[in-house]
Amino acid sequence: MLVFISDLHFVDETAGKHNIPTEAFRIFFQDIAGNVARYKKNKRDIQEIKIVFLGDIFDLLRTEEWFGYPVDERPWGNNENKIEAHAEDIFDTIIEKNRDTFNLLKNGLKDEFSFPVERIYIPGNHDRLCNKYPKLRKKVRAALGIAGSANMFDHSYQNTGYGVFARHGHEFDKFNYEGGLTYGYEDHMKVPIGDPITTELVARLPWQIMQHSTVKALPKKERDALERNFQEIENVRPFSATIEWLLYQVKNNITLKEAIEDSIDEAIKAFNKLSFVKKWYEHHDKWTDFLDEADKIQAALFLLEKFKIFSSEKIMPMIEKIKDYFSKDDLLEAAPKEYAHLDNRIRYIVYGHTHDPLQAPIRIVQDPSGTKEHVYLNTGTWRGRYYKTKEGLGFINWKNLTYTVFYTKEERDTDFPAYETWTGTLKSE
Numbered sequence: 001m002l003v004f005i006s007d008l009h010f011v012d013e014t015a016g017k018h019n020i021p022t023e024a025f026r027i028f029f030q031d032i033a034g035n036v037a038r039y040k041k042n043k044r045d046i047q048e049i050k051i052v053f054l055g056d057i058f059d060l061l062r063t064e065e066w067f068g069y070p071v072d073e074r075p076w077g078n079n080e081n082k083i084e085a086h087a088e089d090i091f092d093t094i095i096e097k098n099r100d101t102f103n104l105l106k107n108g109l110k111d112e113f114s115f116p117v118e119r120i121y122i123p124g125n126h127d128r129l130c131n132k133y134p135k136l137r138k139k140v141r142a143a144l145g146i147a148g149s150a151n152m153f154d155h156s157y158q159n160t161g162y163g164v165f166a167r168h169g170h171e172f173d174k175f176n177y178e179g180g181l182t183y184g185y186e187d188h189m190k191v192p193i194g195d196p197i198t199t200e201l202v203a204r205l206p207w208q209i210m211q212h213s214t215v216k217a218l219p220k221k222e223r224d225a226l227e228r229n230f231q232e233i234e235n236v237r238p239f240s241a242t243i244e245w246l247l248y249q250v251k252n253n254i255t256l257k258e259a260i261e262d263s264i265d266e267a268i269k270a271f272n273k274l275s276f277v278k279k280w281y282e283h284h285d286k287w288t289d290f291l292d293e294a295d296k297i298q299a300a301l302f303l304l305e306k307f308k309i310f311s312s313e314k315i316m317p318m319i320e321k322i323k324d325y326f327s328k329d330d331l332l333e334a335a336p337k338e339y340a341h342l343d344n345r346i347r348y349i350v351y352g353h354t355h356d357p358l359q360a361p362i363r364i365v366q367d368p369s370g371t372k373e374h375v376y377l378n379t380g381t382w383r384g385r386y387y388k389t390k391e392g393l394g395f396i397n398w399k400n401l402t403y404t405v406f407y408t409k410e411e412r413d414t415d416f417p418a419y420e421t422w423t424g425t426l427k428s429e
Helices: 024-040 080-097 099-106 134-143 185-189 195-211 220-230 239-252 253-273 275-284 292-303 312-327 330-341
Strands: 002-004 047-052 117-122 158-159 166-168 348-351 358-367 370-377 384-388 395-407 418-426
Touching: 024 099, 024 395, 047 099, 047 158, 047 166, 080 099, 080 134, 099 134, 195 220, 195 253, 195 370, 220 239, 239 253, 239 292, 239 312, 239 384, 239 395, 253 275, 253 292, 275 292, 292 312, 330 348, 330 358, 330 370, 370 418
Parallel strands: 002 047, 047 117, 166 348, 348 370
Antiparallel strands: 002 395, 158 166, 358 370, 384 395, 395 418
8 A cells, every 4th residue: 555645734834724634643553453454354465554755744944044144054054064953953943743643654554554654755946955964854753753864765656566656746837946957866956946935925915914014013913814814825735825815815904005015125125135046047037038928927026016006996807817827737648658667567757746636647558468557646735724715805725635546456366556646625713
């Protein structure tokens, strides 16, 4: 049995209390254990359980801690020794904030399963630093209960017995992967623009608002509520609806309109002044491409800067145009191309990254061994999310939990490796 989960985004809680409760993992493991017991009762041959943590497990970017350090000591700076030390401190806080969950993982899940469970970790973009530094690699292994030393983690996973090839999937997101088509270690270590966007824009904006003198003068209860609302910004889906989310917050906090707009301006100006961002713009702003990646980001930031100038009625059509720039599912387009370099026993491509659970049929292949179905699956996320309403300017939130299970032919007594995928939804607030 091969199980995939991804995009858990454990955080240090400085940029929001968004960690998944331990009970969710306990229920998940109990469900898997129940499946194993049921299959064994039916004389099916389940001899192993492998759990793959498919990236963005530890979120070292969504934190306010980086703001306390000079820019050169942040992940897009050059002071590697300091960056490593700060990343270790953030990682340690993440573990402490999720102590019960990691104790459950580290202790071998002995209470849930009658035999050892192998845990496999594939880094994503938010935990890129976890694979960059030997000490962090050791800490990851200790936290997840993975045997081994400080060796580098693989960025993909293949198992022909289950017919699966998997990677986090950010490799096909031009804002979150800066490497080449070899997808090697050095490719994955290059800093993408998504890193400073997450920290210097998304995590910084709520922090910036809370520094404003008008906000500081509010009663504590109002300040806390305002901070919680803005800290949900990275949980807005689709991502392209982020600008509308900010408009929505301004509408709901009209007395703070000026303070919010001032804070947005300050965050954008600070972002654009970053040496890394300037160099990234220069490298990606191609005169031969009318709408390259640099143009898309600059267009979105331009709109944010014009909050004070344009009315909601004037800005909404421009927002719709910007949303079109970010609407394409690059991972869905990439999945069919993966098979060209894979073992012909691979049937299933598995990614995470998008936070959107998905099963998409790719093709049917006829070969001497029989008919094969190629399918792309996305493992979604366990994080709560806010969704733009179809009508009006509003957002509704709920939580999802997605996991995908693959079986060998022997485990399910089938002619091919089988799979099942489950997504649960909770609306409780």
